Amino acid sequence: MAYFEVRNISKSFNEYKAVDDVSFMLEKGEILSIIGPSGVGKTTLLRCLNLLEYPDKGEYILNGEKIFEATEEMPENEIRSIRKHFGLVFQNFNLFPQYTVKENVTLAAKLNNIDPDYRNKADELLKKLGLEDKADAYPYTLSGGQQQRVAIARALELNPEVICFDEPTSALDPELADNICKLIRSLKKEVSAIIVVTHDMNFAKKVSDRIICLKDGKVDRFDTVENYFS
Amino acid sequence: MNRFFTVSYDLLLGFATSIRLFILTLLFALPLGLIICFGSMSKIKPLACFCRIIIWIIRGTPLMLQILVVFYVPGILFNMPLFANNRFLAALITFVINYACYFSEIYRGGIESVPIGQYEAGKVLGLNNKEIFFNIILMQVIKKIVPPLSNEVITLVKDTSLVRVISVVEIIKVAEKYTAKGLIWPLFYTGVYYLILSGLLTVMFAYIEKCFAYYRG
Ligand SMILES: Nc1ncnc2c1ncn2[C@@H]1O[C@H](COP(=O)(O)OP(=O)(O)OP(=O)(O)O)[C@@H](O)[C@H]1O
Ligand SMILES: [Mg+2]
Numbered sequence: 027m028a029y030f031e032v033r034n035i036s037k038s039f040n041e042y043k044a045v046d047d048v049s050f051m052l053e054k055g056e057i058l059s060i061i062g063p064s065g066v067g068k069t070t071l072l073r074c075l076n077l078l079e080y081p082d083k084g085e086y087i088l089n090g091e092k093i094f095e096a097t098e099e100m101p102e103n104e105i106r107s108i109r110k111h112f113g114l115v116f117q118n119f120n121l122f123p124q125y126t127v128k129e130n131v132t133l134a135a136k137l138n139n140i141d142p143d144y145r146n147k148a149d150e151l152l153k154k155l156g157l158e159d160k161a162d163a164y165p166y167t168l169s170g171g172q173q174q175r176v177a178i179a180r181a182l183e184l185n186p187e188v189i190c191f192d193e194p195t196s197a198l199d200p201e202l203a204d205n206i207c208k209l210i211r212s213l214k215k216e217v218s219a220i221i222v223v224t225h226d227m228n229f230a231k232k233v234s235d236r237i238i239c240l241k242d243g244k245v246d247r248f249d250t251v252e253n254y255f256s
Numbered sequence: 257m258n259r260f261f262t263v264s265y266d267l268l269l270g271f272a273t274s275i276r277l278f279i280l281t282l283l284f285a286l287p288l289g290l291i292i293c294f295g296s297m298s299k300i301k302p303l304a305c306f307c308r309i310i311i312w313i314i315r316g317t318p319l320m321l322q323i324l325v326v327f328y329v330p331g332i333l334f335n336m337p338l339f340a341n342n343r344f345l346a347a348l349i350t351f352v353i354n355y356a357c358y359f360s361e362i363y364r365g366g367i368e369s370v371p372i373g374q375y376e377a378g379k380v381l382g383l384n385n386k387e388i389f390f391n392i393i394l395m396q397v398i399k400k401i402v403p404p405l406s407n408e409v410i411t412l413v414k415d416t417s418l419v420r421v422i423s424v425v426e427i428i429k430v431a432e433k434y435t436a437k438g439l440i441w442p443l444f445y446t447g448v449y450y451l452i453l454s455g456l457l458t459v460m461f462a463y464i465e466k467c468f469a470y471y472r473g
Binding site for chain 2: 076078102103106110113114120124134137138164166180184
């Protein structure tokens with residue numbers, strides 16, 4: 027049985043179907059790439075997973091449990107508890123400029139105080155991501171690649187089951203794109219499923235286990251990476 | 257020399273009225289501005305529209321005119337000279353409304369300058385709206401509004417002199433009394449009082465700005 031399953035997700039903006047009846051599934055530890063030309067709804071699909079856009083219909087099943095089903099109305103705290111299963115690394119990272127790297131990573135854990143050991147976890151993550159000497163730096167002093175890694179640490183700190191990346195190579199030069207590819211693959215140990223939006227075919231080929239290609243908001247092809255590129 | 261001290265003291269008494277108006281205006285207009293700001297950004301269209309129109313009228317007409325309207329209109333139109341015995345109150349009410357409208361626009365600019373991505377980053381981290389506002393947004397808004405707020409506050413210092421049109425005795429009015437008697441220098445001397453107050457405010461705002469200078473963006 028699949029570990030994470032998305033069933034029939036749709037999202038319209040004033041009659042315009044940005045995401046149209048998309049379904050896919052992932053085994054535990056797999057990386058899925060969402061590809062397709064500009065404007066087909068890749069970002070919208072990611073935002074639906076994180077409930078930044080509320081889907082018109084569809085459901086999510088995680089580890090055999092239905093964690094989300096689109097209903098007419100859903101209370102804010104229910105939406106928030108569903109969000110806890112997902113992490114998102116934004117295309118432009120959206121770090122909090124007034125906080126240091128470490129504060130960015132620990133802010134949510136500190137406010138929710140679920141994990142008393144959150145500071146140590148943050149230190150470990152920063153170390154793993156090669157940011158230990160940047161813990162007290164402010165985001166504006168970091169390079170694009172460093173900011174991205176802070177955003178990744180910030181998402182991982184909360185132990186999401188599924189982590190999503192929107193165009194992780196868009197702000198990087200090709201050399202760094204190789205690094206982020208390795209980094210994302212190494213995250214298989216930390217999170218159970220990884221979803222990457224990209225329009226870089228090469229990158230998708232290297233990073234993913236499965237590929238979903240969108241066309242006009244619909245699934246055009248969904249296959250394993252071997253089948254897709256053969 | 258004796259004359260100098262008398263004049264200084266007299267002007268100081270006049271300036272006390274200016275300062276009282278200044279402080280009370282800030283005290284009420286800063287929070288009222290926030291309410292008007294939320295009103296003007298409200299999803300309830302009629303409320304937002306109403307607030308925008310008020311802001312447009314208040315910012316689009318001279319403060320001097322507004323003072324005269326508030327002071328005279330209740331008496332003439334409704335035969336209720338509310339402020340006949342309390343001209344200062346008429347001035348204060350006008351100033352509070354006027355400055356609240358200016359402040360509300362500054363707040364709105366500050367709130368709208370925070371990118372939507374900052375809210376979304378907070379949501380994705382599982383924070384609720386209150387946590388997002390107080391832990392992420394507020395500080396960025398304050399950093400953005402300190403400079404325009406400081407401009408407006410220093411303008412307020414000088415605008416207090418307008419209340420003389422309804423015969424509230426503030427510092428320039430006092431100086432004029434001397435000038436009418438043929439003594440010209442007290443009029444210029446009032447400038448010193450204004451310069452000292454605006455100087456203090458400038459230093460204070462520079463300090464606040466510096467507190468937020470440690471980060472960019
Ligand atoms: N908030 C919104 N309101 C209205 N239309 C929207 C909104 N968000 C996205 N859309 C529309 O939905 C479609 C899909 O947008 P989306 O951002 O998901 O594309 P994308 O596949 O991520 O494209 P790109 O590769 O350029 O990032 C676009 O036509 C876009 O204009
Ligand atoms: Mg996109």
